[in-house]
Amino acid sequence: xxxxxxxxxxxxPDQPEWDCIAASSQFQDLMDRKKAFIxxxxxxxxxxxxxxxxxxxxxxxLMSTRVFGTLSLAYVFALSQFIVGWVIAGLYLRASAxxxxxxxxxxxxxDAPDGGS
Amino acid sequence: xxxxxxxxxxxVASTLGITYWAxxxxxxxxxxxxxxxxxxxxQNGFAVAGDFMSAASFLGIVGLIxxxxxxxxxxxxxxxxxxxxxxxxxAEPLRNTGKYTMGDVLAYRxxxxxxxxxxxxxxxxxxxxYMIAQMVGAGALVAxxxxxxxxxxxMAVTGVGILMMVYVVFGGMLATTWIQIIKATLLSACxxxxxxLVLDHFxxxxxxxxxxxCRVAYHQKDQxxxxxxxxxxxxxxxxxxxxxxxxxxxxxxxxTAGLPHVLVKFYTVPDAKxxxxxxxxxxxxxxxxxxxxSVIGLGAxxxxxxxxxxxxxGTNMSGPLLAQALGGDVFLALVSAVAxxxxxxxxxxxxxxxxxxxxxxxxxxxxxxxxxxxSGETMLVARISALAVGAVAIIIAIALGxxxxxxxxxxxxxxxxxxxxxxxxxxxIFWRRxxxxxxxxxxAVGLLASIGLILASPNFMGIxxxxxxxxxxxxxxxKAWFPLENVGILSVPLGFLAxxxxxxxxxxxxxxxxxxxxxVRANTGLGAERAVERAVAH
Numbered sequence: 001x002x003x004x005x006x007x008x009x010x011x012x013p014d015q016p017e018w019d020c021i022a023a024s025s026q027f028q029d030l031m032d033r034k035k036a037f038i039x040x041x042x043x044x045x046x047x048x049x050x051x052x053x054x055x056x057x058x059x060x061x062l063m064s065t066r067v068f069g070t071l072s073l074a075y076v077f078a079l080s081q082f083i084v085g086w087v088i089a090g091l092y093l094r095a096s097a098x099x100x101x102x103x104x105x106x107x108x109x110x111d112a113p114d115g116g117s
Numbered sequence: 118x119x120x121x122x123x124x125x126x127x128x129v130a131s132t133l134g135i136t137y138w139a140x141x142x143x144x145x146x147x148x149x150x151x152x153x154x155x156x157x158x159x160q161n162g163f164a165v166a167g168d169f170m171s172a173a174s175f176l177g178i179v180g181l182i183x184x185x186x187x188x189x190x191x192x193x194x195x196x197x198x199x200x201x202x203x204x205x206x207x208a209e210p211l212r213n214t215g216k217y218t219m220g221d222v223l224a225y226r227x228x229x230x231x232x233x234x235x236x237x238x239x240x241x242x243x244x245x246x247y248m249i250a251q252m253v254g255a256g257a258l259v260a261x262x263x264x265x266x267x268x269x270x271x272m273a274v275t276g277v278g279i280l281m282m283v284y285v286v287f288g289g290m291l292a293t294t295w296i297q298i299i300k301a302t303l304l305s306a307c308x309x310x311x312x313x314l315v316l317d318h319f320x321x322x323x324x325x326x327x328x329x330x331c332r333v334a335y336h337q338k339d340q341x342x343x344x345x346x347x348x349x350x351x352x353x354x355x356x357x358x359x360x361x362x363x364x365x366x367x368x369x370x371x372x373t374a375g376l377p378h379v380l381v382k383f384y385t386v387p388d389a390k391x392x393x394x395x396x397x398x399x400x401x402x403x404x405x406x407x408x409x410x411s412v413i414g415l416g417a418x419x420x421x422x423x424x425x426x427x428x429x430x431g432t433n434m435s436g437p438l439l440a441q442a443l444g445g446d447v448f449l450a451l452v453s454a455v456a457x458x459x460x461x462x463x464x465x466x467x468x469x470x471x472x473x474x475x476x477x478x479x480x481x482x483x484x485x486x487x488x489x490x491x492s493g494e495t496m497l498v499a500r501i502s503a504l505a506v507g508a509v510a511i512i513i514a515i516a517l518g519x520x521x522x523x524x525x526x527x528x529x530x531x532x533x534x535x536x537x538x539x540x541x542x543x544x545x546i547f548w549r550r551x552x553x554x555x556x557x558x559x560x561a562v563g564l565l566a567s568i569g570l571i572l573a574s575p576n577f578m579g580i581x582x583x584x585x586x587x588x589x590x591x592x593x594x595x596k597a598w599f600p601l602e603n604v605g606i607l608s609v610p611l612g613f614l615a616x617x618x619x620x621x622x623x624x625x626x627x628x629x630x631x632x633x634x635x636x637v638r639a640n641t642g643l644g645a646e647r648a649v650e651r652a653v654a655h
Contacts, residue, residue, distance in 0.1 A: 018634035027637065034640065038205050045201045046370070052194065053366045056187075056349045057359020064348050069324050070331045074187055075347045079411075081194045082404045085201050089397045092204060096393060103641045 021106060030102045037095045041088055048084055052077055121450030128303070128458045129280060132296045136284050139292035147646070149289035149496050150217045150473050152385040154648040156294055161391070162398020165382045167297030169196070169373075169399070170304055170406055171247070171463040172254030172433075173527030175456055178407070180432030182414020183439075184423050186330070186346030188353050189414060191362065192528070193407035195369030200403065202374045204396040209389040210546045210639035211380060216646055218470075219380045219538060220478035223545050226631035227553040230483050232541075235560040237478040239537040240377040242564060244471045244506075246530030247378070248464065252514035253526060254433055255460045258453055271515050277461055278511035284465045285472065285503040290385055293462075293469050300455075300462035305402060307455040308409040311436065314443040315416030330415045335423035346418050357600045364606035365528065371609055372531035375538030378470040387648040413439060464510060472503040528603065529571050536608035537563030540616045546639060549632040551616075552625035559616025566611040570604035573597060 021027055056063050056074050063074035147153060156164065174196065181189025215221030220236035255277060256270060284292050319326040331345045344351060353362045373379065383392045417426065417439040426435050437456065441449035476499035481487060489495060540559045544551045571577065578597040599607075638644055 015630070015634065018637050021637045021641075021643075022633035027641075030640065031636075042201075042205050045198070045205075049194075049198050049201075049370065050363070050366060053191065053359070053362040056191075057353065057362050060349060070327045070347065072187070072345075072347045072349075074349050075190070078187065078190055078194050079408070081198055082408055085198050085400060086404060088201055089204055089400050093393070093397060096390075100390060106641060106643075 024107050026102065026106050030099060030106075033102065034099055037092070041092065045084070045088055049081060052081060120447055121454045124451055124454035125457055128299070128454065128461075131299065132280075132284065132292075132461075135295045135299075136288035136292040139288040139295070142291060146217075146493070146496055148291065150384070150477065150499070151381075151646075152289070152291040152294050154385060154387050154646060156385040156391075156395075158386065158391045158394035159398050160294065160298055161382055161386050161395035162402065163301045164294045164297040164385070165379060165395060165399040166402035166406070167301035167304075167462055168378055168382060168466045169376075169403060170301065170459070171251060171527060172258075172456065172460045173247075173250045174406070174410070175304060175308070175459055176254045176258070176433040176436060177250070177527065179410050179414045179417065179436040179439075180426070180434070181352070182346075182411060183417035183421070183426055183435035184432055185352040186333070186344070186415070186418065187349050188351050188362075190411045191365070193410050195366055196373070197400070197404050197407050199369045199373030200396060200400045202370050203379070204393065204400070206546070207374045207380070207542065208383050208392045208396050209642075211542075212383045212386065212389045212392040213639050213642045213645045214635060215384060217381065217384055217477045218474045219375075219377055219542060220474065220482075223541055223556055224478075224482065225545070226628045226635050227545070227551075227556050227625075229487070232553060232556050232560075233478040234483045235557055235564075236538075236541075237474045237483070239533065239560055239564045240474040240478070241471055242568065243375075243377055243530050243534045243538065244467050246533060247376075247527055248467050248506075248510050249513055250526035250530065251460050251464050251467070252510060255457065256514060258433075258437070258456055258460070274514040275511055277457075277464065278507050278514070281461060281465045281468055281510075282504055282507040285469045285507075286500045290381075290469060290473075293465050294382075294385060296462045296465060300458050301402060303455045304459055305406055307452055308406055308413065310448075311416075311440060311443075311452065312409045312412045314448075315412050315420070315439070318416070318420060318443060326412075326415075326419075329419045333418045333423065346415055360606060361601045361603050364601055364603035367609050368528060368532040368535045368603055368605035371539040372533075372535030372605070375534035375542060376531070377474060377534075377538070378466050381470045381473060384646070388645065389642045416443075468503050468506045468510070469499075471506045472499045475499070475502045529576065532571065532603065532605045532608060533564065533567045535605050536567035536612040537561075540609070540612040544613075544616050544620070545635075548620070549629055550620055552620050552623060552628040554623035554625070555616045555618075555620030558619025559612050562615030563608065563612025567604060567608040570599050570608050573599045574604055575600070575602050 052074075055077070063072065063077070065073045067073050067076050142148065142153075174193070178189060178192045178196070181192055183189070211219070211222055214225050218236070219240070220233040223232045223236055252274070255274060284296060288296075316323070316326065319329065327347065330347055332343050333346050334341060334343045336342070350358070353359065383395070386392050386395055413436055417435040420442050421435065421438045426432065426438055429438060437449055437453050440452035444451075476495050480498045480502075481489060481495050537560050540563060541556045544559070545556065572593075575597040578593040578595055580594055580596060601607075
């Protein structure tokens, strides 16, 4: 028998059913909550990261200030990008656990991929 | 030299063992192209890190830091933060709506043939740049390592190419994934050991270490300079430096999320939740690795010195030279063997994503309208194209030899991905109105603009000062038409603009009608491709 994964398209609901799920209040709620996390998180990341090359490029005096011993602000700022990245990742993991619970409550006859039923 | 060979042969033997094991398990296309979608979160995180921490990272970025201090470190920062884009925007929708390639996501609600043809083309273009970067790194390593061993550069490169073909042709994605996992572990261990050796050299007093990095002495045009390597400005100088830097950052945050060989990894896990966790695993590994590269690179600048690096193998050799200075020939051998294993693994990862895209996107869906005439045809085509890609890689490596910095070359591949692939992927995930004309325009313009600008940039155009050795650094001996090394600042907006204008100029009701379906699937995983074994159990 062929790999069943290849057949999954046969289990798809029809177009109207997708539209129906998309219009459901539960799905709207999921999307709103995702947007409420992802949009600000991504924008913050974008601004925080792009500030690094912009400040290094256009405010070299400021960035060459020594903040810890001989460490320049530029180097500390660059290192802080790693911390910020990890923190965003951690927060997203927490937030997305909530999204996963909302997905389980969707009005649908299609199996969730983690085989919930 | 024998230790280096022993480590390397050990790696080769274990990878061949894995390939044999994987070939026994590989049944069916889903197993061959996506490792049966059974890779766990940490495994895929290691594999993604393995794919991303290439020779460009280990050899290239360490070298850039060793010669240019903080400005080189910015490459490492960019490489890490790029995974925030992947985590928040791309990984889960991709896993939920696709099957084997990034072309799947684009073709979901658009007309598949033109979109897939272009997606395959830009996949191959991106991978070509990456492949050249790996081969340049390999060339430099071989030149350093095998200087007195009787093994020529051409023999070594051919050997690497053939090994990589064996992995991909017989082992498929499962073997490639495990090779990446082993390699990521080796590379991280190696970086950790080097970091500890550097700190040990400064008696585990960070203050002493950083104080030394503030006065690195080296020669430039016969002048002795003493520079602070924790300050910016060694690489990015006015007038274009600041713009170049912003351009580079843009290429990283958009480009990594468009790298075909990174994206295919998210098809190897069972679901979006695992894909998400695997990105976080990758971020832990890649982040700590890149923080260590700053210690290693600065260590090389202080302990080995830029003068010695330039005269003993060039920027790419900074890490291995540091290993030699701190740990002797034994450690040099170990580090070089790991670096070589890195190249082998990354080239295998590049090859399988290129051949998957060619077989699945181009052969099956563009030429044969998505109908497999014989069972297993796609796999056969993929295996044949893996052989072709391997052959091309060998030829390129032999033609190039050790040339420019591997880190910079890989960044060019990133720029192509940022300008062509990323706008199309992002807009197809988030914009209801997006349509085929937009995707085709975005991919084509992004591809042409990035490659065209790269060819007109100082990477390829420039006037070399006459030198005694007669070496030529620029392909075209003329003043560069485009002043920046990193062209993303212009080519990424052009890619987006073309995609948006192309969309607005045409109407495609079927694409908009299918957006609800796409949106629900992308965000919930309903109806997504399953893991092979799990589905069998149902």
